[in-house]
Amino acid sequence: xxxxxxxxxxxxxxxxxxxxxxxxxxxxxxxxxxxxADLVREFEKxxxxxxxxxxxxxxxxxxxxxxxxxxxxxxxxxxxxxxxQRYIAKGLVRSLDTNTIPNLNHQLPRFKHREAxxxxxxxxxxxxxxxxxxxxxxxxxxxxxHQPPESINALWDPTYAGKVLAFNTSNHNFTLAxxxxxxxxxxxxxxxxxxxxxxRLVELRRNLLTFYSSPQEAVKLFKTQEIALIFANYGNQxxxxxxxxxxxxxxxxxxxxxxxxxxxxxxxxxAGPLAEQWINFMLEEKASLRLTNxxxxxxxxxxxxxxxxxxxxxxxxIENADARASLWDQIISGDVMxxx
Amino acid sequence: xxxxxxxKLAIWIAVLSILSAGISVYFTYTHGRALLIQxxxxxxxxxxxxxxxxxxxxxxxxxxxxxxISQLPxxxxxxxxxxxxxxxxxxxxxxxxxxFLRSHEEYNQVRFIGARDHGRELVRLDKSQNxxxxxxxxxxxxxxxYSYIYNTLQLKPGNVFVSGIxxxxxxxxxxxxxxxSVIVATPVYSPDNTVFGVIVINVDLEKMFSLIEIDVPEGxxxxxxxxAGDYILxxxxxxxxxxxxxxRVLMQDDMPVSxxxxxxxxxxxVAEVADLHSPExxxxxxxxxVPFATESDEKYIVLGLVSNLDTVLADSRELGVTxxxxxITFGILFVLLSLILARKITTPLQRMASTFARFKQGDPVPExxxxxxxxxxxxxxxxxxxxxxxxAQLHELNSQRQYLHKVAHHDALxxxxxxxxxxxxxxxxxxSARRDKVEIAVMLVDLDGxxxxxxxxxxxxxxxxxxxCAARMLTCIRETDTAARYGGDEFMIxxxxxxxQLRGMSARHLSRxxxxxxxxxxxxxxxxxxxxxxxxxxxxxALYPQDxxxxxxxxxxxxxxxxxxxxxxxxxxxxxTDIQID
Numbered sequence: 026x027x028x029x030x031x032x033x034x035x036x037x038x039x040x041x042x043x044x045x046x047x048x049x050x051x052x053x054x055x056x057x058x059x060x061x062a063d064l065v066r067e068f069e070k071x072x073x074x075x076x077x078x079x080x081x082x083x084x085x086x087x088x089x090x091x092x093x094x095x096x097x098x099x100x101x102x103x104x105x106x107x108x109x110q111r112y113i114a115k116g117l118v119r120s121l122d123t124n125t126i127p128n129l130n131h132q133l134p135r136f137k138h139r140e141a142x143x144x145x146x147x148x149x150x151x152x153x154x155x156x157x158x159x160x161x162x163x164x165x166x167x168x169x170x171h172q173p174p175e176s177i178n179a180l181w182d183p184t185y186a187g188k189v190l191a192f193n194t195s196n197h198n199f200t201l202a203x204x205x206x207x208x209x210x211x212x213x214x215x216x217x218x219x220x221x222x223x224x225r226l227v228e229l230r231r232n233l234l235t236f237y238s239s240p241q242e243a244v245k246l247f248k249t250q251e252i253a254l255i256f257a258n259y260g261n262q263x264x265x266x267x268x269x270x271x272x273x274x275x276x277x278x279x280x281x282x283x284x285x286x287x288x289x290x291x292x293x294x295x296a297g298p299l300a301e302q303w304i305n306f307m308l309e310e311k312a313s314l315r316l317t318n319x320x321x322x323x324x325x326x327x328x329x330x331x332x333x334x335x336x337x338x339x340x341x342x343i344e345n346a347d348a349r350a351s352l353w354d355q356i357i358s359g360d361v362m363x364x365x
Numbered sequence: 366x367x368x369x370x371x372x373k374l375a376i377w378i379a380v381l382s383i384l385s386a387g388i389s390v391y392f393t394y395t396h397g398r399a400l401l402i403q404x405x406x407x408x409x410x411x412x413x414x415x416x417x418x419x420x421x422x423x424x425x426x427x428x429x430x431x432x433x434i435s436q437l438p439x440x441x442x443x444x445x446x447x448x449x450x451x452x453x454x455x456x457x458x459x460x461x462x463x464x465f466l467r468s469h470e471e472y473n474q475v476r477f478i479g480a481r482d483h484g485r486e487l488v489r490l491d492k493s494q495n496x497x498x499x500x501x502x503x504x505x506x507x508x509x510x511y512s513y514i515y516n517t518l519q520l521k522p523g524n525v526f527v528s529g530i531x532x533x534x535x536x537x538x539x540x541x542x543x544x545x546s547v548i549v550a551t552p553v554y555s556p557d558n559t560v561f562g563v564i565v566i567n568v569d570l571e572k573m574f575s576l577i578e579i580d581v582p583e584g585x586x587x588x589x590x591x592x593a594g595d596y597i598l599x600x601x602x603x604x605x606x607x608x609x610x611x612x613r614v615l616m617q618d619d620m621p622v623s624x625x626x627x628x629x630x631x632x633x634x635v636a637e638v639a640d641l642h643s644p645e646x647x648x649x650x651x652x653x654x655v656p657f658a659t660e661s662d663e664k665y666i667v668l669g670l671v672s673n674l675d676t677v678l679a680d681s682r683e684l685g686v687t688x689x690x691x692x693i694t695f696g697i698l699f700v701l702l703s704l705i706l707a708r709k710i711t712t713p714l715q716r717m718a719s720t721f722a723r724f725k726q727g728d729p730v731p732e733x734x735x736x737x738x739x740x741x742x743x744x745x746x747x748x749x750x751x752x753x754x755x756x757a758q759l760h761e762l763n764s765q766r767q768y769l770h771k772v773a774h775h776d777a778l779x780x781x782x783x784x785x786x787x788x789x790x791x792x793x794x795x796x797s798a799r800r801d802k803v804e805i806a807v808m809l810v811d812l813d814g815x816x817x818x819x820x821x822x823x824x825x826x827x828x829x830x831x832x833x834c835a836a837r838m839l840t841c842i843r844e845t846d847t848a849a850r851y852g853g854d855e856f857m858i859x860x861x862x863x864x865x866q867l868r869g870m871s872a873r874h875l876s877r878x879x880x881x882x883x884x885x886x887x888x889x890x891x892x893x894x895x896x897x898x899x900x901x902x903x904x905x906x907a908l909y910p911q912d913x914x915x916x917x918x919x920x921x922x923x924x925x926x927x928x929x930x931x932x933x934x935x936x937x938x939x940x941x942t943d944i945q946i947d
Contacts, residue, residue: 054611077612078612079610079611079612080611080612080613081611082611086611090611187509187515227507230483230507230510231483231507231509233510234510234515235510235511235512235515236510250515354536355536357534357536358506358535358536359484359486359506359507359508359510359511359535360503360506360507360536361485361503361505361506361507363503364503
């Protein structure tokens with residue numbers, strides 16, 4: 026009898042084993058082109074895990090996916106340094122164990138010195154690892170625009186009325202509007218400044234054909250409609266997509282300031298050590314070069330040739346994302362000027 | 366033996382009937398199953414076509430509604446007015462459209478949008494909880510940046526634009542936000558032939574599909590995808606509108622067979638796939654491409670029905686079970702019939718067999734069921750004939766055997782036992798004498814003067830004399846004694862008068878009596894063919910056990926005694942015992 030009792034725990038372990046040993050899951054929120062299906066499969070095979078990648082098309086979408094009360098529990102997000110700050114502030118992301126990411130050593134020196142990049146390190150803890158970056162310039166149709174636009178305000182130029190594509194997002198659009206109207210700190214706007222920017226954005230809306238969300242959507246619109254200017258939220262990635270389909274386009278950095286983003290991998294609180302393994306995997310040459318070769322995006326292990334070091338304004342945390350998002354909802358739905 | 370045939374026959378018939386039943390059940394099942402699946406496929410394909418037609422008619426109806434609205438006088442008034450914002454015109458149109466919107470439960474918004482003022486809505490009616498709201502003033506929005514406006518404004522009068530099916534993300538629509546919808550629009554032209562605006566109907570896709578699917582039977586799932594394969598309708602809501610949620614779920618990935626539709630290889634297909642709800646089960650899918658006749662964000666949508674094969678397979682199982690039951694019933698019936706049949710065959714066989722077993726040589730031929738007309742009757746008749754022949758042959762054989770026996774053991778002339786039989790008789794007599802402890806006498810009788818008679822009268826007369834002598838000798842002995850011809854004119858008599866001996870008479874005395882009787886009988890004259898002949902005889906007697914205890918000794922001693930009798934004057938009787946005493 027005692028013999029059998031002694032075996033009971035073993036039996037229980039065997040019975041529970043399938044659940045205990047079931048495959049680990051990794052849920053990732055990322056942007057188009059960051060985690061190609063074949064790379065995901067390779068990772069799954071190497072670590073015997075299941076990876077689910079959900080794509081986002083705007084910072085608003087990323088935020089709402091992470092903060093939705095009954096959302097899936099994600100492990101990793103690809104987020105820019107500015108947006109990252111509100112995730113840290115809300116305690117949504119955890120610090121990373123950099124010792125378990127050996128490929129950090131292969132990064133370029135300026136990405137290795139994480140303390141020098143605003144917002145990555147808080148009280149000695151690293152919260153995110155840079156992965157890719159881009160400036161957000163203006164793509165112009167050489168057939169319709171003969172002089173590369175020098176200001177962001179070209180998007181408001183009635184010459185191109187109905188031939189402009191803007192990006193469907195709240196945060197950058199308000200920053201852009203403020204940049205164009207000469208507000209000193211476009212990232213931190215007073216309520217009055219936000220209202221002014223909203224009105225500017227209504228004007229922008231009235232001047233454009235439509236807002237796009239994905240690089241492919243912009244390509245499709247460029248092919249089917251008469252498009253003069255595109256605000257390139259995805260930077261070089263988008264430029265490459267257009268050139269790949271034979272579009273005769275140029276890319277320019279407005280003199281009054283070109284916004285730039287640095288996207289990083291960050292782990293949400295629920296994430297296990299698999300998150301670090303994923304980041305390490307993404308910093309391998311294969312994944313990083315794919316970013317550049319297939320998407321036209323910069324990576325952090327090779328010096329970029331395509332990226333202009335013009336008057337870049339790296340994204341900074343904004344004053345009130347919710348306020349911008351709710352105003353943006355009104356703008357995109359078509360509310361009239363009098364409403365702002 | 367008969368029962369063994371019954372068992373064998375029954376087993377064979379049972380095996381054959383079960384085998385044939387099994388084969389018929391198998392074919393009924395597989396063929397029936399294939400037929401049922403094919404019929405399910407056909408039905409599903411038809412249903413899908415019906416669904417597709419209904420979808421097309423539905424879009425056509427919306428188109429008609431749009432064109433009808435575009436012809437409304439109130440529209441014309443606004444389009445030709447110099448003051449399009451005039452409240453009076455708009456009110457009239459709103460009233461007309463309110464009734465229209467109320468009567469179409471699948472529409473959740475109807476709008477008249479001007480081309481001017483960045484696509485400002487002129488008249489907008491929203492539905493919320495089935496009541497119609499007329500939206501006024503600042504709530505009217507600018508929509509020029511939406512594809513259904515900038516695309517429709519480029520259309521000719523009477524043409525229609527159909528938007529891609531997506532989740533509605535336009536704020537302001539009370540009931541519709543986040544709901545799958547399709548937007549249908551047509552341009553409105555002013556009298557001077559310039560485009561004035563757009564009439565837009567917002568269709569609640571859930572309601573629309575619930576109307577389209579109205580008579581799709583339970584257990585059949587409806588699927589729909591856009592032209593890229595993204596699900597817009599799927600029983601698992603998680604899979605729908607993936608493109609609006611950041612994670613595309615494509616039908617081609619779920620069901621690779623559907624790739625043929627999206628690659629343009631075919632515009633409809635029917636295939637067997639895993640069931641949507643429980644992948645271990647089988648299902649049939651039917652897909653059909655529904656192209657848009659009008660200007661559209663998408664070239665086509667794909668509609669499909671998925672029916673799990675549970676009912677079909679249950680039907681085929683039932684068919685199988687029914688045919689199995691029938692087969693088993695008939696199998697049992699066959700086994701019973703085979704038992705009866707076997708019994709019918711084997712009973713006459715058994716009767717015949719026992720008759721054959723009883724039949725012995727020489728028995729009268731038994732009466733069998735020879736009047737039967739079948740093989741058994743024939744068998745019985747043939748057996749009767751065979752038995753008769755056998756009897757006749759046996760009879761003949763017996764006579765021949767008896768004859769041969771007689772010839773071999775008897776003297777042909779006198780009919781008396783010959784020397785062979787005699788010696789055998791002596792042996793037999795000795796065996797019983799030894800057993801019963803009685804005496805026997807061996808007596809040798811030699812005719813005196815036979816040779817001269819034979820020489821004088823010829824062999825015929827001699828032979829007849831010998832015959833007569835034999836006959837006279839037989840009269841002198843009892844039936845239990847044996848008289849035999851021993852040689853030419855020599856006879857031998859064996860006397861074993863057991864009964865007399867038991868009563869106290871000695872063999873010596875008895876044999877002497879018989880010998881005297883024989884001597885006297887032969888002393889009488891013989892009349893043979895007119896000749897009167899006289900002979901005598903000399904007789905020697907040897908007794909068992911006194912004179913020898915074996916055949917040869919006894920014969921030898923009888924012979925010695927006979928010669929002694931002859932030498933002492935013929936016509937005499939001498940016992941061997943006496944010679945020794947002398």
